[in-house]
Amino acid sequence: MKKSYKSFVIILINWGFLGSIIGVFVGSTSALLLNVNDLLTEVRFENPQLILLLPIGGLIIGFIYTKLGQGSGKGNNLVYEHVHYGQGGLPLRMGPIVFISTFITHLLGGSTGREGAAIQMGGSIAESVIRFFNIDFIDRKIFLMTGISAAFGSAFGTPLAGTIMGMEVVSQGKFKYEGLIPCFIGSFTGHFVTITLGVQHEHHVIKSVPPIDTITLDKVIVLSIVLALASILYSQMRHGIEKYSRKYLKNLMLRGFIGGTLIVALVYIIGTRDYLGRGLPFLDEAFVGQISPLAFLAKILFTAITMGSGFRGGEVIPLFFIGATLGNTLSPIIGLPTSFLAALGLISVFCGGTNVPITAFIFSVESFQGQGATYFFMTCIISYILAGQHSVWPSQKLYEPKS
Amino acid sequence: MKKSYKSFVIILINWGFLGSIIGVFVGSTSALLLNVNDLLTEVRFENPQLILLLPIGGLIIGFIYTKLGQGSGKGNNLVYEHVHYGQGGLPLRMGPIVFISTFITHLLGGSTGREGAAIQMGGSIAESVIRFFNIDFIDRKIFLMTGISAAFGSAFGTPLAGTIMGMEVVSQGKFKYEGLIPCFIGSFTGHFVTITLGVQHEHHVIKSVPPIDTITLDKVIVLSIVLALASILYSQMRHGIEKYSRKYLKNLMLRGFIGGTLIVALVYIIGTRDYLGRGLPFLDEAFVGQISPLAFLAKILFTAITMGSGFRGGEVIPLFFIGATLGNTLSPIIGLPTSFLAALGLISVFCGGTNVPITAFIFSVESFQGQGATYFFMTCIISYILAGQHSVWPSQKLYEPKS
Known part of the structure; x- marks a missing residue:
C-alpha cells in the first residue's frame, strides 16, 4: 500500500x-x-x-x-x-x-x-x-x-x-x-x-429559458431531430466533397484553387460575405434578431466547400453557426424564444458533428451558466444517437472520424 | 446502410x-x-x-x-x-x-x-x-x-x-x-x-459563489483535498466495521443488534438525535447557519456503524451530510461563503465516496443551477483522484466497490 x-x-x-x-x-x-x-x-x-x-x-x-x-x-x-x-x-x-x-x-x-x-x-x-x-x-x-x-x-x-x-x-x-x-x-x-495573454472569448446570452413541461419537451425533441439531420447533412456534404475531390482532383493545389474559386463564385451569386471566416457578427445576430431563414444551408455549403477543398481552420465554429442559425429559423415556427433555440441549435449541431455528447453538454453549462441544462442534455443525447450512428451499432468501428 | x-x-x-x-x-x-x-x-x-x-x-x-x-x-x-x-x-x-x-x-x-x-x-x-x-x-x-x-x-x-x-x-x-x-x-x-406521484425533492441554495481568482482556486484545491480525506475516512471506517463484524460477528441478527445498541449508546453519549435518519434539518442548517464543528465526524461514526452492521438505506445522503457539515466547519477558517462551501463539500464527499466524478459534477449542475460549475468540476476531479485511488493505478481492478 x-x-x-x-x-x-x-x-x-x-x-x-x-x-x-x-x-x-x-x-x-x-x-x-x-x-x-x-x-x-x-x-x-x-x-x-x-x-x-x-x-x-x-x-x-x-x-x-x-x-x-x-x-x-x-x-x-x-x-x-x-x-x-x-x-x-x-x-x-x-x-x-x-x-x-x-x-x-x-x-x-x-x-x-x-x-x-x-x-x-x-x-x-x-x-x-x-x-x-x-x-x-x-x-x-x-x-x-x-x-x-x-x-x-x-x-x-x-x-x-x-x-x-x-x-x-x-x-x-x-x-x-x-x-x-x-x-x-x-x-x-x-x-x-x-x-x-489578452484573449477575450465570445459570449452568447440566452435571454429566457422556457419552463420544463411536456409540450416544451416534445418541441425540443422534434427540434433536436431536425438539428441532428442538419449536422448529418453537413458531415455528408463535407466528406462527399472531400471524397470526390480526392478521386478527381488529386492535385492539392488545383483542389484548393477550384475550392477557392467556388467560394468566390458563391459570394457573388448569393451576394453576401456573411458566410466567410467565422461569421461572428451573423452568429451573434442569430441569438437576438431575425436572419435569413436559409442561412444554415448557405453556411453548410460554404464550409463544406472550404474544408472539403483543403483550406484550414476548424469546423466547430461553423457547426455553431449552422446550429444557431437553424435554431433561429425554426424559432417562430416552433414557438420558443429565439436566443434559447439558437443556443440549443449551437450545442446540438456541435454535438452531432463531433460525437462528443458529454463535452457538448458541459460546453453548454460553461457557455450558458447552466441555464436550460435539461434541454441541452436531451439535445446532446438525441444528436449523438442520430448523427453518430456509427457509435450505436454493434458493428461500429472503434473510431470513425467525422471531423 | x-x-x-x-x-x-x-x-x-x-x-x-x-x-x-x-x-x-x-x-x-x-x-x-x-x-x-x-x-x-x-x-x-x-x-x-x-x-x-x-x-x-x-x-x-x-x-x-x-x-x-x-x-x-x-x-x-x-x-x-x-x-x-x-x-x-x-x-x-x-x-x-x-x-x-x-x-x-x-x-x-x-x-x-x-x-x-x-x-x-x-x-x-x-x-x-x-x-x-x-x-x-x-x-x-x-x-x-x-x-x-x-x-x-x-x-x-x-x-x-x-x-x-x-x-x-x-x-x-x-x-x-x-x-x-x-x-x-x-x-x-x-x-x-x-x-x-407527489414527491417533492429537497433543494439547497448557494447564496453566493466567489468569483474565480487564483486565491479562491487555491483555497478550493486545499479544501477539496481535506474533503477527499473525509470521504476516505468514511469509507475506511465503514468497511473496517463491516470487515470486523464479518469476522467476529458472523450472526447477522447479533450484528444488527449490537450495531443498533451502539447507535443508541452514541445518541445518549452525544446527547442529540441530529445524526439519525437522513438528518435533513441539520443538513439544511449546514447551508445557512453555524453548526457543531465536529458534526461531520459524528455523522461518519453514526453512518459507518449503521451501514457496517447491516441496516439498510443508502450512503449518498450521509455523504452529502458529511461533506456539507465539513464545508460549513471549514468556512470561517478558509474564508469563503458558508453555503458555497457546504455545497462544495456535499458534492466532493459524494464524489469521493462513490467514484462517479461526471455524475457528481452533473448533479451539482442540476442541484445548483450551474452556479460555481468550475469549482465543482475541480473538486470532483480532485476527490475522484485522491479518494478513488484504486482507479488511477495501473494495477487497478476493473471494479472495486466502495459503497
Missing part, C-alpha cells in the same frame, strides 16, 4: 508537471492563433476584395501540404489516430503548417473556424514534449489527449469542456478516464495562459 | 419501450419509498423513544437477510457486479427486502439515506423486465444500468445525473456509452413518474 501511494504521488507530480508544460505552450500558441486571426479578420473586413485572392490562397495551402505536409493533411484525425495507434509519432511541423494555412484561409475569407488549428498545434506540442522527455508508449496517448484538451480549453475559453474533450473525442463511445488529471491540468493551464 | 438503419430503428424502439417500462416501475416504487419514508420519519420525530427499539430492528433486519436474503445482503454491489458478470440473475426479492429493511431502519432512527434501497429495487425491477422479455446476455447489463439510472434519477429528482450514474457507477474509469439511450429514458421516465 505504501509503495503504491509513493508511485501514485510520483505519477501525480509527473502528470502535473507535463500537463502544465503542455498547457503553457498550447495556451501561448492558442493566444497567438486567436490574436493573429482576429487581426487578419479585421484586415479582411477592411479590404473586402481580398476574397478574390482565395483561389490563390487555396493553391498556396495545397502547395504547402504537398511539399511539407508529411501526412499532416489529415488534420485532427491524424492527432486522434495517434492517440489510438500511436506508432511513429506525429509530425512536429503539423502545428506551424496548420497555423500558416489557417492564417491564409482567414485573411482571404475561407468559411471556417480555428480550433482545428489549435488542436493540431496541441498535438504537435504534446508530441514535442513526449519526445523531449522520452515518454513511453503507454503514456504518450495520455499526453496527446492533454494536448487536445489544452487546445480546446484555450481556444474557446471553456476549460471544463476542454478537459472532457481530450478524453471523449478520441473514440466514440469510450470515455478515457486515465487522462483525467493531465487533461484537466492542461486545459486549465492553457485557458489561463490564453486569458493572461 | 439501409439494413443497418432499420435495425437501428428497431433497437431504438426496443430501448425506448423497455427503458420506459423500467422507468415507470422504478419511478413508482421510488415514490413509494420516498413517501413512506417521509411518513416514518415524521412518526420517529413524534416518538423519539423509538430509537430504543433500534437494536431489535437490527435483529429483525439480520433475520430477514439470513432467512430470505439469497445473497441480497451485498446490496448495491450485487447490482453492480451483475452488470459486469451477469450470470444467474439478480434475486428478484432483493427490492422488496431492502424496502422493508429501509423502512425499519428509518422508523427506528438508523443513520442512513435511501437511494441504496431505490437502486436495489431498480435492479430487481430491471431483472424482472429482463426475465419477462427474455432479454439476452449482452443486453441485460444495459437494462440493469437502466434500472440504476431510473432509481438514482427518481430518488433525487436529478434525471441528468441519474442518466450518467447508471453508465458511470458500474465500473471505475470506464464510461459505458452503450447504455446512453435506455438510461436516459429510464431516468427521465422514473423522475417524472415520481414527481407525478
Whole structure:
C-alpha cells in the first residue's frame, strides 16, 4: 500500500508537471492563433476584395501540404489516430503548417473556424514534449489527449469542456478516464495562459429559458431531430466533397484553387460575405434578431466547400453557426424564444458533428451558466444517437472520424 | 446502410419501450419509498423513544437477510457486479427486502439515506423486465444500468445525473456509452413518474459563489483535498466495521443488534438525535447557519456503524451530510461563503465516496443551477483522484466497490 501511494504521488507530480508544460505552450500558441486571426479578420473586413485572392490562397495551402505536409493533411484525425495507434509519432511541423494555412484561409475569407488549428498545434506540442522527455508508449496517448484538451480549453475559453474533450473525442463511445488529471491540468493551464495573454472569448446570452413541461419537451425533441439531420447533412456534404475531390482532383493545389474559386463564385451569386471566416457578427445576430431563414444551408455549403477543398481552420465554429442559425429559423415556427433555440441549435449541431455528447453538454453549462441544462442534455443525447450512428451499432468501428 | 438503419430503428424502439417500462416501475416504487419514508420519519420525530427499539430492528433486519436474503445482503454491489458478470440473475426479492429493511431502519432512527434501497429495487425491477422479455446476455447489463439510472434519477429528482450514474457507477474509469439511450429514458421516465406521484425533492441554495481568482482556486484545491480525506475516512471506517463484524460477528441478527445498541449508546453519549435518519434539518442548517464543528465526524461514526452492521438505506445522503457539515466547519477558517462551501463539500464527499466524478459534477449542475460549475468540476476531479485511488493505478481492478 505504501509503495503504491509513493508511485501514485510520483505519477501525480509527473502528470502535473507535463500537463502544465503542455498547457503553457498550447495556451501561448492558442493566444497567438486567436490574436493573429482576429487581426487578419479585421484586415479582411477592411479590404473586402481580398476574397478574390482565395483561389490563390487555396493553391498556396495545397502547395504547402504537398511539399511539407508529411501526412499532416489529415488534420485532427491524424492527432486522434495517434492517440489510438500511436506508432511513429506525429509530425512536429503539423502545428506551424496548420497555423500558416489557417492564417491564409482567414485573411482571404475561407468559411471556417480555428480550433482545428489549435488542436493540431496541441498535438504537435504534446508530441514535442513526449519526445523531449522520452515518454513511453503507454503514456504518450495520455499526453496527446492533454494536448487536445489544452487546445480546446484555450481556444474557446471553456476549460471544463476542454478537459472532457481530450478524453471523449478520441473514440466514440469510450470515455478515457486515465487522462483525467493531465487533461484537466492542461486545459486549465492553457485557458489561463490564453486569458493572461489578452484573449477575450465570445459570449452568447440566452435571454429566457422556457419552463420544463411536456409540450416544451416534445418541441425540443422534434427540434433536436431536425438539428441532428442538419449536422448529418453537413458531415455528408463535407466528406462527399472531400471524397470526390480526392478521386478527381488529386492535385492539392488545383483542389484548393477550384475550392477557392467556388467560394468566390458563391459570394457573388448569393451576394453576401456573411458566410466567410467565422461569421461572428451573423452568429451573434442569430441569438437576438431575425436572419435569413436559409442561412444554415448557405453556411453548410460554404464550409463544406472550404474544408472539403483543403483550406484550414476548424469546423466547430461553423457547426455553431449552422446550429444557431437553424435554431433561429425554426424559432417562430416552433414557438420558443429565439436566443434559447439558437443556443440549443449551437450545442446540438456541435454535438452531432463531433460525437462528443458529454463535452457538448458541459460546453453548454460553461457557455450558458447552466441555464436550460435539461434541454441541452436531451439535445446532446438525441444528436449523438442520430448523427453518430456509427457509435450505436454493434458493428461500429472503434473510431470513425467525422471531423 | 439501409439494413443497418432499420435495425437501428428497431433497437431504438426496443430501448425506448423497455427503458420506459423500467422507468415507470422504478419511478413508482421510488415514490413509494420516498413517501413512506417521509411518513416514518415524521412518526420517529413524534416518538423519539423509538430509537430504543433500534437494536431489535437490527435483529429483525439480520433475520430477514439470513432467512430470505439469497445473497441480497451485498446490496448495491450485487447490482453492480451483475452488470459486469451477469450470470444467474439478480434475486428478484432483493427490492422488496431492502424496502422493508429501509423502512425499519428509518422508523427506528438508523443513520442512513435511501437511494441504496431505490437502486436495489431498480435492479430487481430491471431483472424482472429482463426475465419477462427474455432479454439476452449482452443486453441485460444495459437494462440493469437502466434500472440504476431510473432509481438514482427518481430518488433525487436529478434525471441528468441519474442518466450518467447508471453508465458511470458500474465500473471505475470506464464510461459505458452503450447504455446512453435506455438510461436516459429510464431516468427521465422514473423522475417524472415520481414527481407525478407527489414527491417533492429537497433543494439547497448557494447564496453566493466567489468569483474565480487564483486565491479562491487555491483555497478550493486545499479544501477539496481535506474533503477527499473525509470521504476516505468514511469509507475506511465503514468497511473496517463491516470487515470486523464479518469476522467476529458472523450472526447477522447479533450484528444488527449490537450495531443498533451502539447507535443508541452514541445518541445518549452525544446527547442529540441530529445524526439519525437522513438528518435533513441539520443538513439544511449546514447551508445557512453555524453548526457543531465536529458534526461531520459524528455523522461518519453514526453512518459507518449503521451501514457496517447491516441496516439498510443508502450512503449518498450521509455523504452529502458529511461533506456539507465539513464545508460549513471549514468556512470561517478558509474564508469563503458558508453555503458555497457546504455545497462544495456535499458534492466532493459524494464524489469521493462513490467514484462517479461526471455524475457528481452533473448533479451539482442540476442541484445548483450551474452556479460555481468550475469549482465543482475541480473538486470532483480532485476527490475522484485522491479518494478513488484504486482507479488511477495501473494495477487497478476493473471494479472495486466502495459503497
